[in-house]
Amino acid sequence: MVEIETSILSKNDAYAATNRARLAALGTLALNLVSSPGSGKTTLLCKTVSALMGRHPVAVIEGDQQTANDADRIRATGAPAIQVNTGKGCHLDAHMVGHAIEHLSPTPGGVLFIENVGNLVCPAAFDLGEATKIAILSVTEGEDKPLKYPDMFAAAGLVILNKVDLAPHCDIDMDLYETNARRVNPGVEVIRLSARTGEGMAAWLNWIEVQRAAHATAAAAQ
């Protein structure tokens, strides 16, 4: 089994390197959003895309086992989106994402969001060619999740603690979420956010803007 896994992953990594080179040439910031099902990724994305549109080119790749619901929700904001259905599959891979990028042909200097299949395990191992994996955790899920699913939180360049509006109704400790995330990923930035109320959206949009500008500048300098 280990050999088979290694061979699948090295094939994936080759596709991921091609995607990364292509996105770098475009100066496009690609963000891979990973989480449990139901952490609020799509609602966050809809609000984020609406806030960014008119300022920068935005495009979205949506991964799910079934349905085109999420791509439909994104397209309702006016942004281009493509749905990838994985069927039995539990994660997006770099080959699927490469085809989706071709199909979308992102405008240079913008942001490409990739919403992975809701799964805190398998997507951790698959590089899609993104700049950063962003792990999203809902406050309803429990503070121990970074410790129980450490690979995903170790792989993340940013953690979003979402649905903070529900915190007063749950028996949870928001500081402990951050402490546990940093036990598996020391120093990782954590943004507390509610996509529903808008709390924390400014910090998140600012984080994106800083990353986007760096990518666009690096491409222009080449």
Place this chain on the structure above:
Amino acid sequence: MVEIETSILSKNDAYAATNRARLAALGTLALNLVSSPGSGKTTLLCKTVSALMGRHPVAVIEGDQQTANDADRIRATGAPAIQVNTGKGCHLDAHMVGHAIEHLSPTPGGVLFIENVGNLVCPAAFDLGEATKIAILSVTEGEDKPLKYPDMFAAAGLVILNKVDLAPHCDIDMDLYETNARRVNPGVEVIRLSARTGEGMAAWLNWIEVQRAAHATAAAAQ
């Protein structure tokens, strides 16, 4: 890839058949609890185990990528529990569960709970030898989840809609959760429950009692 998957699954199915025969001989009801991370499986299990203990023998197998947190929580109720850490793995398999059953040696006529790794995708394909898969969904996750992860909800013999105490704080429609679960699994029973407040626990405990009695009777008749 398809051939490899078939070979892994048929190996798993052989182990599952052995587990199932062993559990049938004991008259032990085995329930495989599957869900996203953070749907409240462990809290529900702690309350359930506490309610059943003293009436019937109870034992628990806990699956997680890392940590022994969940088995520790179960043992605090006084019930025997064993933790299986899957490491990189995204689901329990029947071989792991077979070893755990040997280790626990369940008392005849009781209930064995198997809490799977939090993952709405991969555990759907792996029979552990259980009597029934129970899919648990938190009301915070969104009504579209049965449609987006149909394999799991199609495989379930019972759906628990958990954390109903949070429903008034979320923009959700509880009837739509049930409608969507039955779109992929017509006629499936759905129990609305809050492990935190105790709402719905009586219906769930009654469901277990009916199943347990049927298993114990079948074993006694052999």
